Amino acid sequence: MRSLGNVDDKLKNQLINDYRTADITDKDKIILEFVEKVTYHPATVNQVDIDHLKNAGLDDHAIHDIVQVTGYFNYVNRLADGLGVELEK
Numbered sequence: 001m002r003s004l005g006n007v008d009d010k011l012k013n014q015l016i017n018d019y020r021t022a023d024i025t026d027k028d029k030i031i032l033e034f035v036e037k038v039t040y041h042p043a044t045v046n047q048v049d050i051d052h053l054k055n056a057g058l059d060d061h062a063i064h065d066i067v068q069v070t071g072y073f074n075y076v077n078r079l080a081d082g083l084g085v086e087l088e089k
Contacts, residue, residue: 030056031066038070 014022019032034053037045053063079085 027056027058031058035066035070038067039074 011023015024020029022029024032030052034045034049037049050063053066058066
């Protein structure tokens, strides 16, 4: 998936509002569905989810990276929220 820093404002707003209706590839939507599941319901991830990613063309290395990055950002966000860290303005 592309970095939000490299996309136009229209696509950025689409992704922020609802990635499911954004102008992105089906593969990107499958990745984001998985990221959402890992974020909100990690204990429910199963082999069917992994197979779905593989059927979309992702290999074990890519899936590993997706889980690592998702977990890292979830961790950092929870630390920041838990410590009351405010965004710079």
